[in-house]
Amino acid sequence: MNVLWEQFPVFRDGFLLTFQLSFLSAIGALLVGTLVAVLRISPVPPLRWLGTSYVNLFRNIPLTAVFVFVVVGLPLLGSSADFLKIPGLDQIFTRLGIDLPYFRFSIIALSLYTAAFVCEALRSGINAVPSGQAEAARSIGLTFTQNLRFIVLPQAWRAAIVPLGSVIIAMIKNSAIAGFMGLYGDLSSRGQELVSAGVNGVTYPLIPVFIAISLGFLIMTVPLGLLLDRIEKNRMVKAR
Amino acid sequence: MLMKRLAAAAAIAVLGVGVAACGGTDPATPGPSTASFKAGSTMEKLNKAQKITIGTKFDQPGFGLKGLDGKPAGFDVEIGKLIAKELGIPADKIEWVETKSAVREEVIEKGTVDLVVATYTINDARKQRIAFAGPYYVAGQHIMVRSDDSSITGPDSFKEGTKKVCSVQGSTPATNIKKYLKDEATQLVLFGGYAECVDALKNKTVDAVTTDNVILLGFVASSNGAYKLAGNKFTDEPYGIGVKKDDTDFRNFINDLLEKIAKDGSYAKAWNDTAGKFDKNTPTAPAVNRY
Amino acid sequence: MAQPLIELNSVNKWFGSLHVLRDVNLTVDRGEVVVVIGPSGSGKSTLCRAINRLETINSGTITFDGQPLPAEGRALARLRADVGMVFQSFNLFAHLTILQNVTLGPIKVRGESKANARERAMQLLERVGIANQADKYPAQLSGGQQQRAAIARALAMQPKAMLFDEPTSALDPEMVGEVLEVMTSLAAGGMTMIVVTHEMGFARHAAKRVVFMADGELVEQAAPAEFFGNPQSERAKDFLSKVLQH
Ligand SMILES: Nc1ncnc2c1ncn2[C@@H]1O[C@H](COP(=O)(O)OP(=O)(O)OP(=O)(O)O)[C@@H](O)[C@H]1O
Ligand SMILES: [Mg+2]
Numbered sequence: 001m002n003v004l005w006e007q008f009p010v011f012r013d014g015f016l017l018t019f020q021l022s023f024l025s026a027i028g029a030l031l032v033g034t035l036v037a038v039l040r041i042s043p044v045p046p047l048r049w050l051g052t053s054y055v056n057l058f059r060n061i062p063l064t065a066v067f068v069f070v071v072v073g074l075p076l077l078g079s080s081a082d083f084l085k086i087p088g089l090d091q092i093f094t095r096l097g098i099d100l101p102y103f104r105f106s107i108i109a110l111s112l113y114t115a116a117f118v119c120e121a122l123r124s125g126i127n128a129v130p131s132g133q134a135e136a137a138r139s140i141g142l143t144f145t146q147n148l149r150f151i152v153l154p155q156a157w158r159a160a161i162v163p164l165g166s167v168i169i170a171m172i173k174n175s176a177i178a179g180f181m182g183l184y185g186d187l188s189s190r191g192q193e194l195v196s197a198g199v200n201g202v203t204y205p206l207i208p209v210f211i212a213i214s215l216g217f218l219i220m221t222v223p224l225g226l227l228l229d230r231i232e233k234n235r236m237v238k239a240r
Numbered sequence: 241m242l243m244k245r246l247a248a249a250a251a252i253a254v255l256g257v258g259v260a261a262c263g264g265t266d267p268a269t270p271g272p273s274t275a276s277f278k279a280g281s282t283m284e285k286l287n288k289a290q291k292i293t294i295g296t297k298f299d300q301p302g303f304g305l306k307g308l309d310g311k312p313a314g315f316d317v318e319i320g321k322l323i324a325k326e327l328g329i330p331a332d333k334i335e336w337v338e339t340k341s342a343v344r345e346e347v348i349e350k351g352t353v354d355l356v357v358a359t360y361t362i363n364d365a366r367k368q369r370i371a372f373a374g375p376y377y378v379a380g381q382h383i384m385v386r387s388d389d390s391s392i393t394g395p396d397s398f399k400e401g402t403k404k405v406c407s408v409q410g411s412t413p414a415t416n417i418k419k420y421l422k423d424e425a426t427q428l429v430l431f432g433g434y435a436e437c438v439d440a441l442k443n444k445t446v447d448a449v450t451t452d453n454v455i456l457l458g459f460v461a462s463s464n465g466a467y468k469l470a471g472n473k474f475t476d477e478p479y480g481i482g483v484k485k486d487d488t489d490f491r492n493f494i495n496d497l498l499e500k501i502a503k504d505g506s507y508a509k510a511w512n513d514t515a516g517k518f519d520k521n522t523p524t525a526p527a528v529n530r531y
Numbered sequence: 532m533a534q535p536l537i538e539l540n541s542v543n544k545w546f547g548s549l550h551v552l553r554d555v556n557l558t559v560d561r562g563e564v565v566v567v568i569g570p571s572g573s574g575k576s577t578l579c580r581a582i583n584r585l586e587t588i589n590s591g592t593i594t595f596d597g598q599p600l601p602a603e604g605r606a607l608a609r610l611r612a613d614v615g616m617v618f619q620s621f622n623l624f625a626h627l628t629i630l631q632n633v634t635l636g637p638i639k640v641r642g643e644s645k646a647n648a649r650e651r652a653m654q655l656l657e658r659v660g661i662a663n664q665a666d667k668y669p670a671q672l673s674g675g676q677q678q679r680a681a682i683a684r685a686l687a688m689q690p691k692a693m694l695f696d697e698p699t700s701a702l703d704p705e706m707v708g709e710v711l712e713v714m715t716s717l718a719a720g721g722m723t724m725i726v727v728t729h730e731m732g733f734a735r736h737a738a739k740r741v742v743f744m745a746d747g748e749l750v751e752q753a754a755p756a757e758f759f760g761n762p763q764s765e766r767a768k769d770f771l772s773k774v775l776q777h
Contacts, residue, residue, distance in 0.1 A: 072436065075439075075440070095425060100404060100426055180432035181431060181432070181436075182429050182431055182440070183430070184425065184428040184430050185428075193415065195410070
């Protein structure tokens, strides 16, 4: 396990980048996923079809393929995903604002892919909201969007929070692919670099390196899991 | 102590064979050699059989790439032909066998092939199992850019901090290039394979791709002039010719030949006819290492 | 004569092959309180729900305040805002406090100011007797309190009519009275009401007219005294004999 201490800066930097990538992708996935879920339950058939197609597509192709479409496809279309160079945010997440687009591409690929699963988790949450809630909302004259926004989605979110958490945890682990898709410096790829290419000619054995990588992921996923448990417990208390 | 004795023995062997070889061949008149080889040597055996089996790459443009005629072509192939000629064997009596990287030691040990010329980097681990003649070429890390880009002249061009470079995740070249970068976060792009890097180069998302020149030459070769190598290679990876571990006579024979072709111009011709089409810098033949 | 507020003309409704509403004709005048009774599965709820288009109909027409029911969209939402509905299972918004339940519609649908909506909501909660519960969540209230909150929520929209679908059926017996009390005072205040209920006492005292349904048909309608004293149809007699025995 010496590798963790000897190469601590490598793991620390890798962790910080993976954390940033996961954080921003989670926000993206939740936003896109909610939008797709709304499409899927929309009363307008073409929108419903669009939402269903989205889920069927992104849920059923490998994440690597999504990455290729984004990482190779967007430049073909002449895009560097500059819309993600969000002023202010790029001060905190400096990789967002740089010329190289692969951090932004990775966020897009992870968000698009994970959104399909977010949508399904949300939909299960929406189904868990008793139909009387939406009916009561309609009966006081809320429109479809108001109904979703003020009545159904807030409750669906609560019912969906645990499955959503699992989706986000899976996404954090999936983020490891980014290191093979243009992004330099995420946790798992920097760790593997210690094994295959080494530092100043010194290479490290696989097992300790991967233990260190796993620790980095656990730091992100375990607290998230605990938080979910707490939210779930709180919710049960409230419902009683 | 042991090392010294081995070195002395090698020196004697070199001298002996060297004299014999020099006496037996005439660089001015190419064609089947009439020299008589040392009795019982691999050279004599191959010369008598008038047949040789050579392992090479079939998928490495510029070095060993199988053509439409079913025969490989490239710099390695030319080196193989020169060896065969020195043995008095015509080129059409050479049997070419594809030797992918992973199987090279094995086919030499088993005797499936008589020698291997296949972008074969000399290193100590391999010397445990087989012997290397050469090096006949020193490969190394190089930089590939778009042909219309003259702003990158070597790894130092990255020090200023604006140029972006792509390589493969976890590879030695990716690690090597880092010390030339001002900021890895804004300059380095890593993919799982080189095809994506070349794509990024094409899309101008990056300005350069770096890895071994041999690999880059392949992309230059298939790019219809879209890419070129910039400057000189900046690391050394010596390529050798693999023979059986204990066949010192044969190894020395090949080493002598390498020294000869370096002088008589056939080395340069071999390069210019093959890899030299994509890399105009004709390499100077490296000094052979008679370990 | 003034135009009726609610008017159903030859309304038919099927659930698949099940004919749930058979050629129903019904008019309700402004300020009138109509109680709908009938055996389980006779289509009372469906009738109620059709009036604010929570259920679509297959043929016939329904007009409200002179206008046919709009099909979709904002016009339909506006209509629903004008028709209050109280459900058997309360259906209070579980994630909102009682006060938020009552103010949501006025703020989001009517565009009332928060302060104004809040003030009116507190008055309404006062009127139904649960002002002190305003900041609690629905799950923290008893059934009777929840149903009174649901009535307040509907009233907050200042509806032209109120539909009640068995508002006391899910309540423990000791809580039925408090809800009926609120409804009775509403009726006395001149609200137009259609009430589906099994509470014959309420029908007798508060209703202006009793409508009896069976098998999707509107079998007979009459003033309560007449209906309970002298039912015309066999089915009504049969139904009343069973209900009034208890
Ligand atoms: N959404 C639906 N899909 C299919 N059938 C339905 C649906 N809603 C109601 N029904 C059927 O329609 C018939 C009338 O139902 P409705 O709820 O209007 O009766 P009701 O008079 O209110 O009965 P209860 O006194 O039990 O509430 C019943 O047979 C019921 O099973
Ligand atoms: Mg009913």
